[in-house]
Every structure is written in C-alpha cells, then in structure tokens.
Amino acid sequence: MNSADLLTDAFTRVRETVHSAVEGLSRADLHARPDEDANTIGWLVWHLTRVQDDHVSDAAGAEQVWFAGDWATRFDLPFSKEATGYGQSSADVASVRVGSDLLLGYHDAVHEQTLRFVRGLDDDALDRIVDEAWSPPVSLGVRLISVISDDLQHAGQAAFVRGLLERR
DSSP: OOHHHHHHHHHHHHHHHHHHHHTTOOHHHHTOOSSTTSOOHHHHHHHHHHHHHHHHHHHHTOOOHHHHTTHHHHHTOSSOTTOOSTTOOHHHHHHOOOOHHHHHHHHHHHHHHHHHHHTTOOGGGGGSEEETTSSSOEEHHHHHHHHHHHHHHHHHHHHHHHHHHHHO
C-alpha cells in the first residue's frame, strides 16, 4: 500500500461516515439542534465538505467544486459564497437548511475531485509546501491529514447528533 492508497481509504471513510449520518433523514432532522446553539447535521456536513473542497482544491491548483458545479447557487445560503463555515455564528448555522440529496450530492462531487487528486500523488509530492503562512510551513501531506482529521471529527459529530435524534 502506498500513500495514495492510504489517502484514498481515509477520504472514503469520511464519505461513508457522512452518508451514514445523513441518509434517510428528513429536512427537519438535518436541521434539528440538541440545544439552541448546537451545530446541526446539515451544517456539520456542509462545513466539512466546504473545508475539504477549499483546501484540497487549493493544494491541487483546481477550481473548487462549490463554484465549478454551481453548488453555491444551488445551496443559496445567506452569506458569502466563499464561506466555509469557519467562525460562523449560531444564526449562520441555523441558516444552512438544505435537503439530504443536495448535501450528499455536493459531498460526493467533492469526494470524487479529492480522489482524482490524491490517487495521482506519490510520496515525494507530500513534502511540497502548500501554505507558508504557518511556522513551520504546511506540507501537502500535513494539509491532507489535517483535512481528514477535521472531516472525521465533524462527521462523527453529525453521527452523534443523529443518534440523539433516533433515541428521542
């Protein structure tokens, strides 16, 4: 197994967790909040997908799926089209109100673009510096692991919220 295979497996696990957290849920379930300021399943999945799209597209030198596939227009969110969810308010979280088909469609499109990129990587590519704004500068390998880590955390949070909903 090589690095590309490991990255493919990791991003595929993210997709599987996202699908299991979202599939079969009503729009109301996707937007339910365990308390008044908690993140919703819909927002968590939108956010983790936006971050993956933003970071992987940047590293790949590709256009974000969000814009290339006109997902920004389809989601029609009441904030900047460039937003990824980072630092958003509770009101912003509540405003991400979309159905599971749209949410999973966008996630799957980002997943496919991500896999096209990572499948073409060799071990040497992972040392390339992709962000010099940090000390030390961030390599492609570190950036991809960071995205996977954040994605799995948010997907797990979405699965937890789903579990709460199912226990009601």
